[in-house]
Every structure is written in C-alpha cells, then in structure tokens.
Amino acid sequence: MEKLIIIKVGGKIVEEPQSLKQLLSDFSKLEGNKVLVHGGGRSASAIATQLGIESKMVNGRRITDENMLKVVTMVYGGLVNKQIVAGLQAIGVNALGLTGADLNYMRSEKRPVKDVDYGFVGDVKEVNAEILADLIGKGVVPVLAPLTHDNAGNLLNTNADTIAGEAAKALSRYFDVTLMYCFEKKGVLLDENDDESVIANLSPELFEKYVADGVINGGMIPKLENSFEALNAGVKQVVITRANLIHTEVGTKIKL
Amino acid sequence: MEKLIIIKVGGKIVEEPQSLKQLLSDFSKLEGNKVLVHGGGRSASAIATQLGIESKMVNGRRITDENMLKVVTMVYGGLVNKQIVAGLQAIGVNALGLTGADLNYMRSEKRPVKDVDYGFVGDVKEVNAEILADLIGKGVVPVLAPLTHDNAGNLLNTNADTIAGEAAKALSRYFDVTLMYCFEKKGVLLDENDDESVIANLSPELFEKYVADGVINGGMIPKLENSFEALNAGVKQVVITRANLIHTEVGTKIKL
Numbered sequence: 001m002e003k004l005i006i007i008k009v010g011g012k013i014v015e016e017p018q019s020l021k022q023l024l025s026d027f028s029k030l031e032g033n034k035v036l037v038h039g040g041g042r043s044a045s046a047i048a049t050q051l052g053i054e055s056k057m058v059n060g061r062r063i064t065d066e067n068m069l070k071v072v073t074m075v076y077g078g079l080v081n082k083q084i085v086a087g088l089q090a091i092g093v094n095a096l097g098l099t100g101a102d103l104n105y106m107r108s109e110k111r112p113v114k115d116v117d118y119g120f121v122g123d124v125k126e127v128n129a130e131i132l133a134d135l136i137g138k139g140v141v142p143v144l145a146p147l148t149h150d151n152a153g154n155l156l157n158t159n160a161d162t163i164a165g166e167a168a169k170a171l172s173r174y175f176d177v178t179l180m181y182c183f184e185k186k187g188v189l190l191d192e193n194d195d196e197s198v199i200a201n202l203s204p205e206l207f208e209k210y211v212a213d214g215v216i217n218g219g220m221i222p223k224l225e226n227s228f229e230a231l232n233a234g235v236k237q238v239v240i241t242r243a244n245l246i247h248t249e250v251g252t253k254i255k256l
Numbered sequence: 257m258e259k260l261i262i263i264k265v266g267g268k269i270v271e272e273p274q275s276l277k278q279l280l281s282d283f284s285k286l287e288g289n290k291v292l293v294h295g296g297g298r299s300a301s302a303i304a305t306q307l308g309i310e311s312k313m314v315n316g317r318r319i320t321d322e323n324m325l326k327v328v329t330m331v332y333g334g335l336v337n338k339q340i341v342a343g344l345q346a347i348g349v350n351a352l353g354l355t356g357a358d359l360n361y362m363r364s365e366k367r368p369v370k371d372v373d374y375g376f377v378g379d380v381k382e383v384n385a386e387i388l389a390d391l392i393g394k395g396v397v398p399v400l401a402p403l404t405h406d407n408a409g410n411l412l413n414t415n416a417d418t419i420a421g422e423a424a425k426a427l428s429r430y431f432d433v434t435l436m437y438c439f440e441k442k443g444v445l446l447d448e449n450d451d452e453s454v455i456a457n458l459s460p461e462l463f464e465k466y467v468a469d470g471v472i473n474g475g476m477i478p479k480l481e482n483s484f485e486a487l488n489a490g491v492k493q494v495v496i497t498r499a500n501l502i503h504t505e506v507g508t509k510i511k512l
Contacts, residue, residue, distance in 0.1 A: 047330070051306050070335060074303070077353075078334020079326060082403070082411055086357040090409035096359050097333075101342040102352045103396065131394075138387075140359065147338070153346035155338055 004033040004136065004175035008164035009182045011039035013243045014080055024087045026247050033136050033175060036088075036095075037144040037164040040080035044072050047079075060219075064119040064157040072157050073147065081145040088141065095141045100124075100148030101155060103131050106166065108148035108156050122148040122156025124163075127170035136175070161223070165230050172234035179235050180251075181223065182243040187252035188224070190215060202254045204228055224254070231256045260289040260392065260431035264420035265438045267295035269499045270336055280343045282503050289392050289431060292344075292351075293400040293420040296336040300328050303335075316475075320375040320413040328413050329403065337401040344397065351397045356380075356404030357411060359387050362422065364404035364412050378404040378412025380419075383426035392431070417479070421486050428490035435491050436507075437479065438499040443508035444480070446471060458510045460484055480510070487512045 007027060013019050027036060041062065045055040048071045056063040064072065081097040088095035100106030100122075108122025132142055144167060146160040161181065168179040187198035199210075207224055210216040216224065227238040231254065241251025263283060269275050283292060297318065301311040304327045312319040320328065337353040344351035356362030356378075364378025388398055400423060402416040417437065424435040443454035455466075463480055466472040472480065483494040487510065497507025 047307075050308075051303075073338050074330035074334040076334070077338045078330040078332070082329050082333045082355050082357060085355070086405045086411050087409050089357050089360050089405060089407055094360060095357070097355075097357075099338050099341070099353075101338060101345050104345050104350060149342045149345060151345055153343050155342050 001174070001176045002033060003178065004035065004171060005030055005178045005180060006035040006037065006164055006168050006171070007180045007182065007246055008037040008160055009039070009243050010160070011041045011043065013182065014038045014084060015040065015043050019243075020084070020087065023243050024084070024091060024093075026244060028088065028091045028093050029247050035136070035142045035144065035167060035171075036084065037146075037160055037167065038080060038084060039146055039160040040072075040076045043080055044068075044075040047071055047075050058116050058118070061118060061121070061159070062157065063117070064121050066120070069120040069155065069157060073155050076145040076147050077155075081143060084143050088143065093141050094139055095143045096135065097143045097145065099145050099155065100158070100163075104128055104149075104151060105132055106148045106158075106163065107151045108158055109150060110154070110156060120154065120156050122150065122158045124148060124158065124166045127166050129167070129170035129173060132167070133171060133174035136171075161226065165226055168230050168235045169233040172236070177235045178237045178239060179227075179230055180239040180241060180246060181227075182241060182246065184242065186242050186245060186250055187240050188216065188220060198250065199252050202252055204256060227254050228256075257430070257432045258289060259434070260291065260427060261286055261434045261436060262291040262293065262420055262424050262427070263436045263438065263502055264293040264416055265295070265499050266416070267297045267299065269438065270294045270340060271296065271299050275499070276340070276343065279499050280340070280347060280349075282500060284344065284347045284349050285503050291392070291398045291400065291423060291427075292340065293402075293416050293423065294336060294340060295402055295416040296328075296332045299336055300324075300331040303327055303331050314372050314374070317374060317377070317415070318413065319373070320377050322376070325376040325411065325413060329411050332401040332403050333411075337399060340399050344399065349397050350395055351399045352391065353399045353401065355401050355411065356414070356419075360384055360405075360407060361388055362404045362414075362419065363407045364414055365406060366410070366412060376410065376412050378406065378414045380404060380414065380422045383422050385423070385426035385429060388423070389427060389430035392427075417482065421482055424486050424491045425489040428492070433491045434493045434495060435483075435486055436495040436497060436502060437483075438497060438502065440498065442498050442501060442506055443496050444472065444476060454506065455508050458508055460512060483510045484512075
C-alpha cells in the first residue's frame with residue numbers, strides 16, 4: 001500500500017498569516033499522499049464576539065447553539081478552509097476543501113444530551129473513505145474542516161482531532177497511514193518543565209507505565225488513548241509533534 | 257456526449273429556508289448530470305452589517321475590500337454553500353461544494369482598476385474542467401460558490417452568472433450543456449407588465465429585432481449577450497426561467 005500522511009493542526013497555527021504561511025510551506029514539502037485537518041476555534045470566537053454571540057465552552061468543548069453553528073459553518077467551512085486551500089494552490093498543492101457533507105464523506109449524529117447539552121455537535125458514525133482515497137490517488141490533497149453532517153440536512157460541529165482520527169482509521173483500508181497531531185510542544189514530554197525531554201517512541205506498555213508513574217497525565221491521556229484506538233483500527237503510526245517540525249523526525253512516535 | 261444541466265440561482269432563493277428547500281427538491285428531480293451555481297449577496301450584506309462593515313455597490317456590483325472579502329468567503333464559501341451541500345445530501349444528491357480555489361478549477365485575475373476600484377473581484381481567466389467532468393461522470397454534483405482565486409493565494413469575489421457561464425463553456429467540451437439562469441420572472445417577457453408573455457424561443461436574429469424594437473432592454477441585454485457568447489463557445493442551449501420552473505418546459509430557450 002502507498003503511504004499517506006494526515007496532519008492535524010490547531011486553530012492558532014492556521015489563524016495567523018505568518019504561521020499559516022510557514023505551515024503551508026512545510027506541509028507542501030511532505031512528499032506523497034497527504035491530508036490536512038484544521039481547527040479554527042479562535043477565529044470562530046472572534047467572529048462570534050463581533051456578531052454579539054457569546055462563546056460558551058464546557059470541558060474545552062464549544063457549546064454550539066443555532067447561531068454558533070452558523071458562525072462555525074462560516075469560519076471553519078468558509079474563511080479558514082478556503083484560505084488554506086487558496087494558500088496551498090499557490091504553492092502547487094492541489095487542495096480540495098471539504099466538510100463532512102461534501103461527498104457525504106463523514107456522517108455524524110447530534111450528540112445526545114446527558115449532563116451537558118453541547119447543541120449542534122456531531123459524534124462521527126460513518127466515513128465514506130472510498131471517494132477520498134480515489135481523489136488522493138489522483139494527487140488531490142483534501143483539506144478537512146471540523147464540520148460533519150447528519151445526512152438529514154444539518155451540519156454539525158465536530159472536533160478536529162476526531163475528524164483526523166476518524167479519517168485516518170477509514171483511510172487505513174487504502175493506505176499505510178501516519179497520523180500526525182500537532183500541538184505547541186515538540187512531543188510528549190518526560191518532564192513537563194523541560195521542552196526538550198521528548199519521548200521519542202511510545203508503545204502501549206510504556207504508555208501504561210508512564211501513566212502509572214504520573215509522567216503522562218491530564219489532557220494528554222485521552223489524546224494518547226485516541227491514538228492507540230486509531231492504531232488498533234489499522235493506522236500504522238501516530239506522531240505527536242509541533243507544526244513547524246512535521247517535515248523532521250522530531251516528535252513522539254506511537255506504535256503498537 | 258452525455259447531457260449536463262447547469263442551474264444558476266440568485267441569492268434570494270437560497271437564503272430563505274422555505275424557498276431553498278423547494279429549490280433543492282426541484283433540483284434533485286432533474287435527471288442526469290447537473291451542477292448548481294449559487295449567489296448569496298443578501299446574506300453577505302446582512303452579515304457585513306452585523307459586523308459593522310458597510311456594503312458598497314457600484315452598477316449592481318459589490319465593492320470588495322479586504323474586510324468584505326472575508327465576509328463573502330465566510331458567507332458564500334461557508335454558510336450558503338455548505339447549507340446547500342448538506343441539504344442536497346439529505347435528499348440523495350451527492351453534492352460537493354467548491355470555490356475556484358478548490359481543485360484549482362477556476363482561476364481569475366484581480367480586476368484592473370479603471371473608473372471603479374472593485375477591490376478583490378476576479379475576472380475569470382482559466383477553467384480546469386477536466387477534474388470537474390471526471391467527478392460529474394462519477395455522479396458527483398458540484399455546487400459552485402461565487403468565489404475564484406488568483407492561484408497566488410488570494411480568493412476573489414466573482415459574479416455567480418459569470419461562474420455559471422464560464423463553467424458551462426469549459427464543460428461543453430465534455431457534455432451537451434444546458435445552462436439555466438433563474439431569475440424572478442418566468443422568462444424573457446414580450447411585455448414587461450405581463451408576466452405570462454414569455455418569449456418561448458430566442459435566436460440571435462430575433463434578439464436583434466427585439467432589441468431594435470425596444471422589446472428587450474436594460475439589464476436583460478447584457479444577460480442575453482452573455483448567453484449568446486456561451487452558445488458561440490459551445491454551450492448547447494441557454495434557458496432563462498424562474499427557479500421553481502426548472503423541472504418544467506416553461507422559460508425562454510435560447511439557441512443559435
């Protein structure tokens with residue numbers, strides 16, 4: 001199988017012109033098949049504020065009422081996604097911006113209301129990877145916005161990490177997939193106060209040991225659990241690194 | 257060659273939930289290959305107003321400064337386009353929303369400043385129809401937003417009639433194209449005060465006669481001139497009708 005690299009970057013990187021330009025340049029240098037998944041939360045909050053709509057977050061997740069759904073549809077599907085697509089085309093990458101509704105590539109269901117009503121937030125139920133794989137095979141580079149749809153006419157706000165993970169799992173039927181999550185550090189750190197203490201390789205055994213020892217804690221635990229879930233579902237490798245290091249070997253490589 | 261129908265609808269139709277729903281239902285009933293091209297000017301003006309950005313129009317065209325470009329990118333490329341795509345998917349149409357930057361399918365150049373500085377408005381220079389034709393051949397229904405790009409990283413605001421006409425011309429190499437412009441009347445009228453006086457068929461000779469007689473005047477003249485240009489460039493037929501009549505035979509059929 002051919003290789004495919006899926007890069008997920010957060011909002012901050014893609015929302016500032018200088019860091020976006022650097023990211024697109026680094027991304028364009030990755031050889032072979034690739035996919036870019038982006039966030040955009042800061043821009044959504046900024047536009048919402050300008051429109052007099054309050055951003056409400058619970059556990060780091062955005063509450064998406066009807067007005068906020070319009071904002072994220074505009075910002076993620078329009079502003080951020082299309083600026084990335086235009087920026088990539090300018091440097092020779094044949095980008096195609098997609099929400100889950102486009103080509104019906106990712107269907108979700110509105111999250112059931114339990115303790116929290118997240119509103120128009122989607123939990124992914126189905127990924128139609130075949131048409132994506134076909135496009136990728138033709139040299140097209142999908143740029144995935146953090147939006148899905150319920151196939152009943154409603155767009156749904158969906159976490160970009162989840163989009164990246166679900167796309168990676170579904171595409172692993174067609175490619176040897178490396179899924180790369182970019183965040184502000186160079187990788188998973190042995191010592192949170194030492195940015196250079198990157199754990200180079202992480203296995204399930206080592207992960208359990210580090211969690212037991214308290215070396216890995218907090219929000220990194222669900223991130224890594226999701227990574228192992230992706231690996232168990234067929235993804236070849238997950239890498240956690242910083243966006244400006246995607247074309248290097250620096251970062252934490254996670255394998256089974 | 258297979259047939260392809262390209263429907264262009266204005267903003268008003270797609271911006272009101274009820275008329276949008278009716279349009280998508282009518283559109284979904286058209287058999288065979290199809291493309292939908294949409295406007296969105298009213299929504300753009302409304303969002304701009306909410307953001308404190310003034311909409312300036314000259315000769316019916318929007319002046320697009322940097323802030324307005326962000327608004328139209330959000331509204332045309334995000335809000336309007338993705339709501340249409342999600343709505344079509346819900347009724348079994350495999351829609352794919354596109355700006356000119358996506359797949360680099362339509363490249364334009366920023367309009368030179370003459371009497372008026374229109375700002376970030378694009379004049380179409382190149383249409384890469386092959387990849388569109390390929391997708392259409394696979395049952396995909398492109399939904400085209402009125403945005404192009406200069407292939408240097410900039411999105412450009414582009415009139416939806418122009419997008420429809422340029423797409424029709426380029427796709428006529430692959431399909432027998434019928435281009436259908438929807439507006440508020442049932443067709444080109446013999447008597448502007450009689451909505452039923454639709455001219456059923458219009459040839460270049462008849463057009464010249466009607467213009468000389470003053471029957472056809474005003475904004476309809478450039479619209480029809482563009483139609484004849486499209487026909488001269490290979491489009492098989494242009495139809496001018498009302499959006500709720502696209503699945504009927506009512507309207508003005510224009511042929512060479």
